[in-house]
Amino acid sequence: MENIESKLREEAKRLLLEKRADIIVGYEKGTLPLTATPCFVSTEAEADKLVYNELCTQNLAKYVHDLITAHKNSQKRVKPEDRKKKVIGVVARGCTTRSLIIHLQERQYERDEVYIIGVPCEGYVDKKNLAKALDSAEIIDGNLDGLQLKIKTAAGDKTIAVSDVIAPNCAVCRFNNPIISDIMVGTPAPVKNPATEYDKISEFEKKDIAERWDYFTKEMEKCIRCNACRQACPSCYCPTCFAEQSQPQWVGIGEDKSDTQVFQCMRLFHMVGRCVDCGSCISVCPMGVDLRNYLKKIDKDCWELFGTRAGSSMEEMPPLGKFSEQDKEDFIYNP
Amino acid sequence: MARRKFATLKRFLNYIGVEGDRTIFTWVSASEGDRFAQVIKGVTAKVKALGPANKMLKNIA
Ligand code: SF4
Ligand code: SF4
Numbered sequence: 001m002e003n004i005e006s007k008l009r010e011e012a013k014r015l016l017l018e019k020r021a022d023i024i025v026g027y028e029k030g031t032l033p034l035t036a037t038p039c040f041v042s043t044e045a046e047a048d049k050l051v052y053n054e055l056c057t058q059n060l061a062k063y064v065h066d067l068i069t070a071h072k073n074s075q076k077r078v079k080p081e082d083r084k085k086k087v088i089g090v091v092a093r094g095c096t097t098r099s100l101i102i103h104l105q106e107r108q109y110e111r112d113e114v115y116i117i118g119v120p121c122e123g124y125v126d127k128k129n130l131a132k133a134l135d136s137a138e139i140i141d142g143n144l145d146g147l148q149l150k151i152k153t154a155a156g157d158k159t160i161a162v163s164d165v166i167a168p169n170c171a172v173c174r175f176n177n178p179i180i181s182d183i184m185v186g187t188p189a190p191v192k193n194p195a196t197e198y199d200k201i202s203e204f205e206k207k208d209i210a211e212r213w214d215y216f217t218k219e220m221e222k223c224i225r226c227n228a229c230r231q232a233c234p235s236c237y238c239p240t241c242f243a244e245q246s247q248p249q250w251v252g253i254g255e256d257k258s259d260t261q262v263f264q265c266m267r268l269f270h271m272v273g274r275c276v277d278c279g280s281c282i283s284v285c286p287m288g289v290d291l292r293n294y295l296k297k298i299d300k301d302c303w304e305l306f307g308t309r310a311g312s313s314m315e316e317m318p319p320l321g322k323f324s325e326q327d328k329e330d331f332i333y334n335p
Numbered sequence: 336m337a338r339r340k341f342a343t344l345k346r347f348l349n350y351i352g353v354e355g356d357r358t359i360f361t362w363v364s365a366s367e368g369d370r371f372a373q374v375i376k377g378v379t380a381k382v383k384a385l386g387p388a389n390k391m392l393k394n395i396a
Contacts, residue, residue: 204350212350213351216351216352217352256394258392259393262391265391268347269347272339272340272343294350294351297346297347298347301343301346301347302343305339305343305346306339320339321336323339327342328342331345331346332338332360332362333361333374333377333378334361335370335373335374335377
């Protein structure tokens with residue numbers, strides 16, 4: 001990908017200088033080699049730390065929501081006529097803009113409260129794929145040279161192409177360029193390979209029901225209920241999550257197997273028409289739970305049944321917010 | 336829309352491995368006493384055929 005970092009920094013500085021945005025959410029170099037981490041930029045000098053490359057994993061829409069909510073809460077004590085709006089700038093690629101669209105459609109904030117700096121996306125490096133390619137050798141140092149990763153590991157030097165360790169969701173991404181933006185930095189990236197996006201799901205669907213249940217229980221046994229997946233997900237923004245409610249208590253907080261299954265089942269199911277396949281939850285999961293197998297199924301059903309993909313258009317209503325006479329009725333029980 | 340939720344829920348539960356026949360959804364009006372009886376009979380028969388549910392159950396001993 002063309003290097004757009006200098007353009008991005010310039011743009012960020014201009015926005016701050018012209019007071020078009022109060023804070024800009026972007027990525028900076030991470031503390032570990034070959035990582036990038038979300039960062040907040042509120043002064044021109046800070047804008048120089050912004051980076052954008054294939055190591056940026058997290059969906060930044062999460063932080064936009066967090067910042068706006070925190071600001072709104074802080075304004076509650078201010079007289080209505082003195083309340084100020086804050087504008088959050090955000091470096092957004094395709095999936096991030098989809099999440100922003102979902103927030104806007106769900107009336108979380110107004111369009112003029114975000115300033116979207118659109119960037120193209122070639123997909124990001126998946127930690128687990130990278131570890132596999134390196135035979136789990138420890139990464140001592142590394143840098144990105146175009147679309148090649150130059151890595152110094154405990155087991156010697158290696159060069160790996162980004163495309164060989166790309167995240168599974170990025171490889172089949174349909175929306176790798178911003179859907180909405182206020183300004184576009186860089187030229188749109190070439191389209192990916194979305195034709196195969198549901199292949200694995202169709203395969204899994206054909207498995208025997210006992211086998212499917214086995215896989216679900218095995219995967220969920222890995223989960224330690226750290227809630228990182230929920231914290232990373234832009235669509236998980238409830239002030240009090242059902243998992244932590246005590247009156248009524250929907251799900252136990254302990255290590256009981258069934259509690260974990262119910263928690264996962266409910267979080268996953270809350271993603272109908274809301275999961276943008278950004279992979280943020282998967283990339284933060286410390287136990288490597290296969291969440292995507294289920295999230296993608298939900299996306300597939302949503303597409304097959306309602307012809308909608310989450311956050312794919314600003315004009316189209318969210319799938320669960322509307323109804324069509326053409327909807328299939330085979331799920332209704334008629335004795 | 337509740338109906339869209341149920342359409343996806345049934346598919347989703349079946350996908351994770353909970354028999355689709357356990358997720359039953361229909362409409363019964365307050366004036367349809369007969370239909371209500373039929374539905375309940377049908378549901379009972381279906382569930383009996385499947386046997387007791389043993390998935391996602393918590394053991395509170
Ligand atoms: S569920 Fe995961 S992949 Fe889907 S939007 Fe949330 S973080 Fe992204
Ligand atoms: S991040 Fe992984 S381990 Fe943590 S709660 Fe989510 S699925 Fe479970």
